[in-house]
Amino acid sequence: MVAVPMAALAVATIYPLVFTTNVALKTRHEYVLDRLSPAGSPRLDNLATAWHSVGMARYFANSLIVVTCAVALLLVIGSMAGFALGRLRFRGSRVLFLGCLAALFVPFQVIMVPLARTMTTLGLIDTHPGLVLAYVAQFLPFTIFLMASYYAHVPTEIVDAARIDGNTLFGVYRRIMLPLGTPALISVGILNALFCWNDVLIALLMMPSARNRTLMVGVTSLRGQYSDDIPTFAAGVLIAAVPVLMIYLFFQRHIAEGVTAGSTKG
Structure with a gap:
């Protein structure tokens, strides 16, 4: 009985990080077309832009x-x-x-x-x-x-x-x-x-x-x-x-x- 709510809590905790990572690996065009789908071709351009340019x-x-x-x-x-x-x-x-x-x-x-x-x-x-x-x-x-x-x-x-x-x-x-x-x-x-x-x-x-x-x-x-x-x-x-x-x-x-x-x- 305890495993079900604990598993739900774990999913609720991990999902925001997974979602953020997925969005960070998308292009702006991919994000506009579909926010929830996995990144088609993961890119590190956004990380580089945030690290250097921003x-x-x-x-x-x-x-x-x-x-x-x-x-x-x-x-x-x-x-x-x-x-x-x-x-x-x-x-x-x-x-x-x-x-x-x-x-x-x-x-x-x-x-x-x-x-x-x-x-x-x-x-x-x-x-x-x-x-x-x-x-x-x-x-x-x-x-x-x-x-x-x-x-x-x-x-x-x-x-x-x-x-x-x-x-x-x-x-x-x-x-x-x-x-x-x-x-x-x-x-x-x-x-x-x-x-x-x-x-x-x-x-x-x-x-x-x-x-x-x-x-x-x-x-x-x-x-x-x-x-x-x-x-x-x-x-x-x-x-x-x-x-x-x-x-x-x-x-x-x-x-x-x-x-x-x-x-x-x-």
């Missing part, structure tokens, strides 16, 4: 730079803060953790106007560092929460033994907690990379110029520019979707672990 290569590079820098900062700051809030007890630590938890429930639309004004004042609008900092601010509470939950389940005896051996708090973090937290770091890094890569709203707010657009914003803009050339638009969508699909295929186990990181002892 500017998807530049958008791809922008996304790669921003996502890499943002994820690196999130992992460094999030792991340190997670260790402090998950393992250390100091005045205000509980309040700080609850503050991070509360920040998870604040929609970006609530803070987008103050954020835009602050970034404009600092001269960070339409710059890669500005978008990186916006992503860090948006996704840092999630990262801290997962890392703190993971570190909270590390046996206390390990930390005590490291302290007895003469390690400072930073030494405990660098030599003990960081290696032990590698599975959680991988999981949260993948999730943050997906969040940043798929984002449209923050990137659209922070990057108004066409030259600095990220990939997803570039794909969104194609809808208006190529409304009469759907195969080229589909090629742009396919270029944007392939990296995400590859991440899901190769790291699906880590993504599942990231969702449940810290929920059980291990």
Whole structure:
């Protein structure tokens, strides 16, 4: 009984990708004649046009730079803060953790106007560092929460033994907690990379110029520019979707672990 709805869900999930791939391999004439038929002679011209002429290569590079820098900062700051809030007890630590938890429930639309004004004042609008900092601010509470939950389940005896051996708090973090937290770091890094890569709203707010657009914003803009050339638009969508699909295929186990990181002892 369960197999039927699961199969239907799988078909509903896979079909849009198959349809987009089929359209991207058609000529405009073939698409106008029959949208649903398989491509008669699959062509890569639309992919080449979207990559070079439309500017998807530049958008791809922008996304790669921003996502890499943002994820690196999130992992460094999030792991340190997670260790402090998950393992250390100091005045205000509980309040700080609850503050991070509360920040998870604040929609970006609530803070987008103050954020835009602050970034404009600092001269960070339409710059890669500005978008990186916006992503860090948006996704840092999630990262801290997962890392703190993971570190909270590390046996206390390990930390005590490291302290007895003469390690400072930073030494405990660098030599003990960081290696032990590698599975959680991988999981949260993948999730943050997906969040940043798929984002449209923050990137659209922070990057108004066409030259600095990220990939997803570039794909969104194609809808208006190529409304009469759907195969080229589909090629742009396919270029944007392939990296995400590859991440899901190769790291699906880590993504599942990231969702449940810290929920059980291990």
